[in-house]
Amino acid sequence: MKALRSSTSRAVADVLARAREHKRLSQRDLAARLKRAHSVVGMIESHQRQVNVPEFIAIAEALGADATELFRQVLRQRNAR
Secondary structure, three states, rough: HHHHHHHHOOOOHHHHHHHHHOOOOOHHHHHHHOOOOOOHHHHHHOOOOOOHHHHHHHHHHHHHOOOHHHHHHHHHHHHHH
């Protein structure tokens, strides 16, 4: 499968993966909280699937994280590249 190439898409995936790891959750744990297949989380984190805004917010909430702060991290990472 073709990986996503935009720096923004990659930053979103990286930030969400770091946030999940920070909460010490597995991909399966996060997927269960989202009521989604674990492969969805894996595809996001491996840059094979984009995340839309409502999904980004749902993931942040499932992680108990502030979506605004995560988005700031995305912008910082994207701009650092």
